[in-house]
Ligand SMILES: *[C@@H]1O[C@H](CO)[C@@H](O)[C@H](O)[C@H]1NC(C)=O
């Protein structure tokens with residue numbers, strides 16, 4: 624008697640499971656927008672139509688003489704939505720909990736830069752409480768290469784995400800000219816998952832960032848708490864768009880007509896409030912994407928009537944330390960900095976530990 628009951632019960636359970644599974648599948652298909660609005664920890668689902676090449680781009684003056692990258696920019700600049708391959712919807716503790724994140728580190732990192740991500744996780748980008756405030760980290764990526772290599776790199780990011788829960792990846796080509804797209808996809812993600820995060824550090828994976836100094840600096844804005852404008856970094860004034868099609872920074876008049884860019888912060892690393900991030904995202908809807916990501920952020924700010932602010936501790940072009948026998952990697956030069964340009968992984972590791980040294984004083988260079 625007993626085994627019989629068991630079999631019947633199991634059969635009923637299995638049938639019930641199948642029905643439930645089937646329902647949730649059809650629910651997914653039929654009501655994407657509803658699922659999306661549920662938010663929380665359900666992964667973001669969106670139906671995507673492949674973004675088509677804009678053939679009218681070929682009518683742009685001199686189009687045929689442009690190099691392939693510049694042609695691609697014009698063909699695909701209207702494409703703003705790409706499916707996510709790796710998502711972390713609960714990164715900030717859900718949209719509502721996201722105000723507990725004081726500083727979100729948003730680091731642009733192509734898949735191939737594995738060693739840089741590893742060293743950042745152990746140094747300035749470590750997730751931790753700093754001066755009583757939470758620091759969280761995401762690396763933002765697209766896809767690279769083709770064929771087997773593309774698969775391998777996607778697998779690498781998958782493995783890293785499983786271990787560290789810090790990778791966001793979208794299905795677009797991770798190229799220099801697509802950095803603006805990457806930035807906007809991140810802001811779209813932020814609006815959905817971390818809208819109340821107080822501040823963000825946005826930067827490259829090869830800079831040295833003193834995240835503890837950043838927390839102290841940001842805590843100085845007593846009445847801000849991320850709800851007011853802040854955009855600070857190394858400000859570039861009156862830069863003119865490069866009109867040489869062979870340059871990586873080429874911007875045809877078709878994309879940007881004025882002779883100078885509005886002021887903007889160099890993209891190596893800058894700080895902004897959650898409020899300003901959302902203002903930029905809102906403004907971006909009405910401004911065609913420009914392939915220079917930092918200049919584009921400046922255009923969005925200008926459109927909102929806001930300006931970036933210069934911070935002396937942000938040195939995307941290095942410290943310019945002068946003099947004979949001076950070690951340019953002397954930690955006391957770095958102690959007061961927020962962001963310094965390109966540093967090798969090994970130097971990054973050493974520097975991060977040396978600036979933690981409580982005895983570190985300028986001038987005490989023989990340690
Ligand atoms: C396609 O390209 C042409 C020429 O650059 C441009 O005027 C038009 O707005 C583009 N269309 C879309 C959908 O972006």
Ligand SMILES: *[C@@H]1O[C@H](CO)[C@@H](O)[C@H](O)[C@H]1NC(C)=O
Pocket residue numbers: 692695696699794795796797798799800801
């Ligand atoms: C940007 O990404 C899209 C989607 O992968 C791709 O079609 C396009 O060629 C890329 N643009 C550039 C300039 O690399």
Ligand SMILES: *[C@@H]1O[C@H](CO)[C@@H](O)[C@H](O)[C@H]1NC(C)=O
Pocket residue numbers: 898901902905
């Ligand atoms: C951005 O736009 C959304 C939707 O229009 C609006 O609710 C929100 O207040 C705007 N945010 C900012 C910071 O302007």
